[in-house]
Amino acid sequence: MNLTTQKRLAADILKIGINRVWIDPEGAEEVSKAITRDGVKKLVENGVIKAKPKKGISSYRSKKIAEQKKKGRRKGRGSIKGAKGARNPKKKAWMTTIRALRIDLKDMRNNRDINKTTYRKLYKMAKGGAFRSKSYMKTYARDHDLLR
Numbered sequence: 001m002n003l004t005t006q007k008r009l010a011a012d013i014l015k016i017g018i019n020r021v022w023i024d025p026e027g028a029e030e031v032s033k034a035i036t037r038d039g040v041k042k043l044v045e046n047g048v049i050k051a052k053p054k055k056g057i058s059s060y061r062s063k064k065i066a067e068q069k070k071k072g073r074r075k076g077r078g079s080i081k082g083a084k085g086a087r088n089p090k091k092k093a094w095m096t097t098i099r100a101l102r103i104d105l106k107d108m109r110n111n112r113d114i115n116k117t118t119y120r121k122l123y124k125m126a127k128g129g130a131f132r133s134k135s136y137m138k139t140y141a142r143d144h145d146l147l148r
Contacts, residue, residue: 001032009040010049020052097133101126104134108141118146 003023011018023031027048034040043049068074080087105126109119122137131137141147 001028003028003031006031006034006040006049009037010044013037013041013044014049014051016051020054022050022052024048024050098126100134101131101137104137113147114141115148122146 007018007021007023010021010023014021024047027043031040031043031048034043040049065074102123105114105119105122108114109116114122118141122141125131125140126137131140
């Protein structure tokens, strides 16, 4: 028993896709006799032909992953996409280091560990990228007898 025509008509009437049309297996004989649109409409009204519910996309998995990422999981080497500079831009890295250096220089000047001329010299060197961290800058100052 071929019900493709009836399914197509029912899909058109219900304004859904063919795959969402449900035909009652017990009323299949009755459906096969309906060859006009009116016949199919009556079967839809009687409940022999129905529309299956829409299938949704579950967000359970994505929510679960987001929750795990919040805890700090799923962030290993294998999960990283993009270049090193994409996740932590060079400019941001530079800003954090230069700010730390400048704050440290100001503290050294205020605590009278260095004088104004030494402060200026180290400040300019830091701006030029001579020091990669606070400890390097302090080591440089110690080695070159710039501390009081």
